[in-house]
Amino acid sequence: MKIAPLAAAVILGLTGTAALAQAVNTDWYIAPTVSYSINDDSRVKNHGWGTGLVLGKVLDDRWNVEAGGQYMQFDGKNDEQGSLSVDALYFFNRNPDFAPYATFGLGFVREGYSDTNHNDNLLAKAGLGFTRQLSENVDFRADARYQTHANKAGPKRLGDWVMSVGVNYHFGGKTQAPAPYVAAPALVPVPEIVVAAPPPPPPPAPAPRFEKSTLSATELFAFDSAELRMPQPKLDEIANALGSSSEINDVVITGYTDRIGSAKYNQKLSERRALSVKNYLTSKGIDANRLKAQGKGEANPVVVCTDKKRPALIKCLEPNRRVEVENITIERRVQ
Template structure:
């Protein structure tokens, strides 16, 4: 019984892990994010021009995204971001500003770290509009493609809602060349946190413990007073194992109980019931059931189902026929099954 409880607990945990995995294949998701962006490279040239000049590299960034989960661990994602802005300052006053926004398309690959936590990476391209304006810079804009690289962690708060933390790198944003700037193409790194809603996930799939009971007349499985399977007995047991296999139970446990009628001594009936239960258990193991998942117990003439119905029956043959329901083998099959609510 203790082994059965442990096995069922393990089965339940395994099914729970499956239920909390990454988004299901062939589903969509959408979300929003916000964080902090920082410009890298390209700004030093302005700071070097004069002591009084400086730059502000950091700003807020935000965006929306949506994706299609092709497989459990592979998706294609489309997003639109305000990538952030940089400012050039002189004597404490902003004299020029560079802002960026645009759409990006990327492929996203995920790897499960825990049952509800994935690490992921994205690689793709962004179509970025860069706007330049200010006192010392001619008002202008550029529309140019930049490479996008990102990596992060995604945690499933529930099957339909996930939290992600991400670092994104936008390579060579825009291109500005004039007397004030020389080949100005900065990179932008950003750290964001976001939430995504996964469509079609439903409520968490929950493991349910199910017990199926089978009762076999000993006269079907055995000859009278015998404990070896007779012709046709194996076919009855094969029907049971086929039904269990098609029921979707994970790692089921088989509890086999043998019973006899009241004819004969208690010791003889106890021994016969044990042998018959063991015969059935051994047959199940021979058909591929894990031996650790099978228990066999004999109960002798205990728990008769005929009650007092046969008390007035005369003659041995008539009594044997009347007590036939007491001669039986009962099999309780118990296992976990995932039920989506």
């Protein structure tokens, strides 16, 4: 049975994607599946069908653990199999459109179901797969796994390729977005008699003041990346201002993300992005002791969006993905 082309295609498909962030539900999920098998050469038929049910838990941004059962018919009632197993899934990324993973697990398998014609053995399996987000709580899943176990009747060991598709239904939802700010009604002005006053003296020239610079994360970074795009003229301008004013200290660089993704992942991403901006400024000769980098994840959103479709939601939330640089003294000239 030639399976090398199939395995190579799966591996190329899994490694050919960029690492993007997915909205990860860090909770429990259930996954019904249907399977097609390419059977061991020792079996009567060269293919079979099956069904399965999995209970899973998202542990963090990289790992899932699953426990479940599977029933396979390789040759009708003449060759059937039931198994229970525990599997670990390692995700290379959490891209909502294509999140590849590697999986491996151990379990118990029974070949045949009659009282006199069955054998029980330990089962080992490993494979590759991917998920694709269909909605906030539902993912499509597909994988190919090679499973093998000892055999007490006939050949000493059986090995089958099992391709499965199904859906993951997550039992929890994401944290609700903060309620939009509603401004208090404006006061109605009361007419009053105004006595003409002598013209005021001309205002003094504006003194230097502290100012906050807000930089769009879309201009600074690729989606889900903390690596700066090049060139960065706005960061160069900030570096020049700091370089010409050595008395400016305690400059705070704060990274923010949108609400797509887990809070833990977004916090880390915002910290990495703030640190990238700090490293860029230090590479331009700014003393690192004058700079402080911090991340605030999903906090302090600029906009609130309710779009259902993911591309529109990502576009709408773009202002929330930003880096703010505060406490820069800039002199504004009167035009």
